[in-house]
Amino acid sequence: MTRNTILANEARTVVSPGRVVLGADAVSHTGDHAALHGDTALVLATEQIAEFHGDTVLDVLEDAGVETVLYTDVRPDPTVENIEAAYDLWEEHDCDVIVTLGGGSSIDTGKGVGILATNDGSIRDFAVDRAGYEGVPNPTPPLIAVNTTAGTGSEATRSVVVSDESTSTKFLIVSQNVVPDVAIEDPKLTVSLPKSHTAFTGIDALTHAIEAYVSVNAYSVPDGYAESAMERIARSLPVAWANGENLDARADMMVGQLQAGQAFTNSSVALVHGLARPLGAQLHIPHGLANGLILPYVVEFSAMAAPEKYAAVARILGVADENHGTREAADLAAQGILQLCEDLELTRYLDDFGAVPSREEYLDVVGEMTQDAIDSGSPDNNPRKPTADEIENLYVTIYDDALAPDSPRRS
């Protein structure tokens, strides 16, 4: 089957942010875009990001004649309460446009506020387990996402992830009606990202690209985004990590993570994200770190089911060339990912989040994590469909190889 067979037989809707402003000083365009939509902007950020970049954004908005209302209590995993509190400000100040400042957490908070602004109900009502996919009836108000990471790609996606603290779970909302109107992608805003977050967000973006590329929902358009994203991330993530002030590498990563977001929102994520959500919740580690711990094992597990795709991944990562046969190259892809994770000293950052559970404690929750992974639906998008036993085995392998203090990847 050729990669265009799907489009020869059926139509697909390709979603994308309405406009993308890319490159150094892109942030200076924020005010002009906001002014097109009204005179009062609700600006959403975490406290830390507001300290770093808040003045820059507030100044360009005010210079364009846009009044600002600032909400800086966005949490790293935004909560129902974050969205409701920010929405109260939206209502109280009769705002016209949402401006998010930050990465996925700020953007997802903005999408949540937008949903409440134009739709009846509580935010939980729009989750895929209640409303299904495309369960948001009306488009959000104008949303401008000023991105400061590279990254979650949320500025390009249909997805919103919200933490429900009352049940200690996360829920997902997916709708074309939440895709931001404008994405502001200014690499200068990522220079202040610490090495750890450069690594986490970069590996998250690589995971988006690889998962979209091998997904059973893949087709030519997201494949193109994914290939370009993988090339950019493979060549520029180590450079951006090693020297955060290298603006060429930061710019390449900014484009790469955007394309990775465009890839997965038009294809899907798969088994890695299915395993990463429960693992991240158990270990209280960032999403990108969880992905980086899991990705090599899922690639190794899956390579046989999409050898041409994984061979292309291996060639892009530089661990195979045209002299390798397709299956031989595919089997090398996991090695390329492990090498990249090692270059970024990824497992070293586990120490920043406290001790991992003992093997016995971990084995106690493997069954629960496996069920959560299956319930998320993401494993169904994987080219090799895992059984519950296979998912359990993957979780155990990850512990023994990457999580245990004396494991090969940590010593």
Ligand SMILES: [Fe+2]
């Ligand atoms: Fe992700």
